[in-house]
Amino acid sequence: MENVKPKMIVFDLDLTIWPFHVDQCMKPFQLDCLKKVKDVYGNEYSLFPEVLDALFKLSKENYILAVASRIEDITTAYLLLNFFNIAHYFTYIEIYPYNKSVHFKWLNLKSCIPYNQMVFYDDDVRNIRCVSKLGVHTLLVQSNIGLSYKLIQTFLNPDK
Known part of the structure; x- marks a missing residue:
């Protein structure tokens, strides 16, 4: 693997940023007076615990952040x-139900960032395999733990 510092860090959403599948949730969602996200039955939804901190730190480190997700319910x-107040962290957002290589081709075209300067975090091995064939550095996220700053650092700063 080349030792090129990545310019773009790309995240899947389901089971990576948040601990559920959007397409399997009860809808509609609402934001209550305590700023908690709930569905029509009162079920509460949240991000994985370390996501906000990780996105904040990465944005302060001037990485370009992006989303690549195969969710069918794009609007939700x-x-x-x-x-969840995280949309502002992402310069590029590719959400549609196609193969992840399509997402990355668009990310590459829109940003002009070469694949070997991108890192992708996802919980799905099929997506990891597909994207790594493009030359993107990939890391598998444990779907029961989700994204953490420590996991992100395993690629960005492997010596720490």
């Missing part, structure tokens, strides 16, 4: 990004 995915 965008709604949740806004309800």
Whole structure:
């Protein structure tokens, strides 16, 4: 693997940023007076515990952040990004139900960042395999733990 510092860090959403599948949730969602995201039955939804801190730190380190997700319910995915107040961290957002290589081709075209300067975090091995064939550095996220700053650092700073 080349030792090139990445310019773009890309994240999947389901089971990576948040601990659920958007397409399997009860809808509609709402934001209550305590700023908690709930569905029509009162079920509460949240991000994985370390996501906000990780996104904040990465943005302060001037990485370009992006989303690549195969969610079919695109509207709800965008709604949740806004309800969780994390949409502003992402320069590029590719959410549609296609093969992840399509997402990355668009990220490459829009950003002009070469694949070997991108890192992708996802819980799905199929997506990891697909994207790594493009030359993107990939890391598998444990779907029961989700994204953490420590996991991100395993690639960005392997000596720490």
